Amino acid sequence: MINIRVMTMDDYDAVIALMSNTPGISLRDADSREATGRYLQRNPGLSFVAESETGLCGCVMSGHDGRRGYLQHLLVLPEFRRQGIANRLVERCLSSLEALGIGKCHLDVFKTNEAAARYWQHQGWTLRTDIDRYSFTRPGNENA
Numbered sequence: 001m002i003n004i005r006v007m008t009m010d011d012y013d014a015v016i017a018l019m020s021n022t023p024g025i026s027l028r029d030a031d032s033r034e035a036t037g038r039y040l041q042r043n044p045g046l047s048f049v050a051e052s053e054t055g056l057c058g059c060v061m062s063g064h065d066g067r068r069g070y071l072q073h074l075l076v077l078p079e080f081r082r083q084g085i086a087n088r089l090v091e092r093c094l095s096s097l098e099a100l101g102i103g104k105c106h107l108d109v110f111k112t113n114e115a116a117a118r119y120w121q122h123q124g125w126t127l128r129t130d131i132d133r134y135s136f137t138r139p140g141n142e143n144a
Helices: 009-020 033-042 085-099 114-122
Strands: 003-006 048-052 055-064 069-076 105-107
Touching: 003 085, 009 033, 009 048, 009 055, 009 069, 033 055, 048 085, 055 085, 069 085, 085 105
Parallel strands: 069 105
Antiparallel strands: 003 048, 048 055, 055 069
16 A cells, blocks of 8 residues: 655655666756755645655655745656555645645656656646746856
8 A cells, every 4th residue: 555645854865765766867966865855844744754664655746935936856666556546646746736726737858758748748838838937047056
């Protein structure tokens, strides 16, 4: 049985291990222990882990800016896929955001991550072609 629960900082090492070993997931300085702690504190109860008898098998992080929600780092270990775990994780995020009055959510997928693109499109998410995302990084923070 898989238990979906709120992610805490006690989960950090296991979550980073999952992310580090999952193709398509990119870790940066913004995924440091300190930055993750700030994110979870700013967005309490909005990030989740999937736990099996043997340990964590999936995770997703979400937060908001007061108007829109954002999903990040959804992953499920290969041996646990096709069991609805990713859908359950995403639903927990969307329901939690909706309870805060946030009904629209965004996410980013690397153009090279075709499997993720297929997953999101299959789940009914719309690929936006009407906007381009621009990023700015202050010098000295290139890995953020």
